[in-house]
Amino acid sequence: MARRMYAAFLAMAVATSPGAAWAQAQSPAATQAEAQALDLLKRGIAFRTVAGEGNQTFEYATYLKSVLVAGGFADEDVTVERLGDTAWLAARYRGTGKAKNGAKPLLISGHMDVVEAKPSDWERDPFTAVVENGYIWGRGASDMKYDLSTMVATLLQLKREGFKPGRDILLLLSGDEETSMKTTAALADKFHDAELLLNIDGGGGEYDEAGKPIVFGVQGAEKTYADFELTFTNPGGHSSAPRRTNAIYSLSRALSRIGAYEFPAQIDEITRASLLAAAENAPAPLADAMRRFVANPDDKEALKTLRDDPSYVGQTGTTCVATMITAGHARNALPQKAVANINCRIFPGVKVADVQKTLAEVVGDPSMTIVELDSGSRASDASPLRPDLMKAVTKAVRARFPKVPVVPVMSAGATDSMWFRAAGVPSYGISPIFMKSSDGFAHGLNERTPLSELGPSITYYKSLLADLAK
Ligand SMILES: [Zn+2]
Structure with a gap:
């Protein structure tokens, strides 16, 4: 729904440059996957997957199924099911069942629907993908057909490479994340017996306006x-x-x-970690309050300082x-x-x-x-900060940007993850994309994402899946 909601919280405080060069040569093996991701993204934007009259989510899901099956998924391993005017998709990448901590599947969650876009308000047709000046433009270019297309291309690349995970990987795509979340509820109900869930529509990286990576957030909880x-x-x-x-x-x-x-003041594992990370670079009085609050949430003065600041008040209760x-x-x-x-x-x-x-x-x-x-929201507990998850994400992020802080975050928004957390699946928002806040046009006009994130996204996903599904 709104993966950048934590941006104000972290980007304000974490403002140092990691220094080292962040350019990365493209690996030749990724070229085919990258071309396929771009093709999937362009075709995907053309499906008008908006709730209501003329919703093409079922058609989009059917198209994605045909691509997955053509790329080596068994027909019976890819399910597309209609629900109301929309649909969900579940694709099973079969593993050997020999994962060392049991064989529960690894879930990957995303959504196929997009927020309404009125062509008359846009400079370009929102449902015709346009590549220009290094960006792809169109509704869903950022939220979230980009992440979805790179993930599908990654799974197909892994098939080509003969990758056999230790556990099944299940790609679960909802069809109404932006509205009623009924397909998400159905998916969480059906697939809750899982090791953990990676939400590719949550978390993610931030560049400063000069294009330097400043922080990567792992969404482990939401209010x-x-x-x-x-x-x-x-x-x-x-x-x-x-x-x-x-x-x-x-x-x-x-x-x-x-x-x-x-x-009352509240703190948990996730806000404790994100406040300590933010304190590293916050101005002195704020940083001091963050550290004192973490040490003692009953510290009234520290609490007041944090609650006086709109960026932090929500993190304290x-x-x-x-x-x-x-x-x-x-x-x-x-x-x-x-x-x-x-x-x-x-x-x-x-x-x-x-x-x-x-x-x-x-x-x-x-x-x-x-x-x-009735808001359609669902209460969910924070997911535990699993060391295996944090280690795998940090490794995948640092392969690209060696010094970027990887920080757990609690977001204020309602993503698909809340349904899975509520069903008992630890869920983490880990979108690979780094963006400048000035490029954040999700839900808005002239939505776009730099194409330079395509290749690195695929490399990141491969690293993460190899580590977490082995
Ligand atoms: Zn979204």
């Missing part, structure tokens, strides 16, 4: 998204005859209390904030109704119902009703 609607009602009446109770006054009192309330209000129906009438939306980003491990209860207690007004709106 739960929740909206609560607070409502006060009142019989109302003529504004010339005010009552003692007023829905707008009641709502504003409630909002003041919520605004003043802070949820649950946050809830008023985002919308509507109230009243006429200038000369007492309001019969006042409603506010409270948007919460809930720390992993905290129940949504407990946050709702806390909000009601903070307001302390029994005349208020509070309802959780």
Whole structure:
């Protein structure tokens, strides 16, 4: 959904250059895979995989299946199943079953759907891939047909090379990650008996604006998204005859209390690691607060410093904030109704119902009703920082950029991973792509990604799969 959501958090703090040359010669073996990845990407962008009328996700999945089967996958090992107006795909790369820590499959997750794009708003047709000035342009060029095409090309390259993993590798592609996530839920339900999941639509690297790599994030946790609607009602009446109770006054009192309330400080393995990494390069008072908070989350002063900073407040616990209000129906009438939306980003491990209860207690007004709106989000615990995973990712990243810090991150967004984490599969966002923040056009106009990431992505995936599926 939004793989760059941690960018502001890390890029602000981690601003040193790793120094060493980051250019890498292209290995000749990768050439064929790279050409195939580009071909898959161009053809993939042409499928209008947008939710609703004319959704071509099933057609795209069918096309991908034909490519996988032509490249050596058995027909019965690639499943495409329709669900509503979309579809999911599962492709099994068979292993020997001799992996040393059991033979549960390694899952790779991505999505085939894209966010709507109106051709009239774009400089170019969003569903016609254009290669220009070293970039590929089109809807999905960044989120996430690029990662998907390079992964498919990598699996086919591994087939050509006769690679036999110790465990099965299962490529799982959802078809509605940007909307209802029903295919993700179906996939997580069907394939939850797995060793771990690599989400190629999460995490990833950052370049500074000069093109130097500055950090690589491994998304190991995400906050739960929740909206609560607070409502006060009142019989109302003529504004010339005010009552003692007023829905707008009641709502504003409630909002003041919520605004003043802070949820308890929280820390886990992932935020501890990412705060310590960020402290390496943050300005002194902030770096000091990060280290003191990690040493003692009850350090009130350190907590205040972090919570005063919008880039870090979300890393220290649950946050809830008023985002919308509507109230009243006429200038000369007492309001019969006042409603506010409270948007919460809930720390992993905290129940949504407990946050709702806390909000009601903070307001302390029994005349208020509070309802959780259905956002399609799912609560999930943080995934453990597995040493085998971190080692394999660090090795794959450092083969390209030897000094780049590889840092675990908790994101604020809702990716496919939350469904798998909730089903008990440790899940990690590990997209190979490094991007400048000025190139981040996912979900926006004129989406694009530099073609220079194609070859290195394939090399990275091969290293990662060799290490984690052996
Ligand atoms: Zn995405």
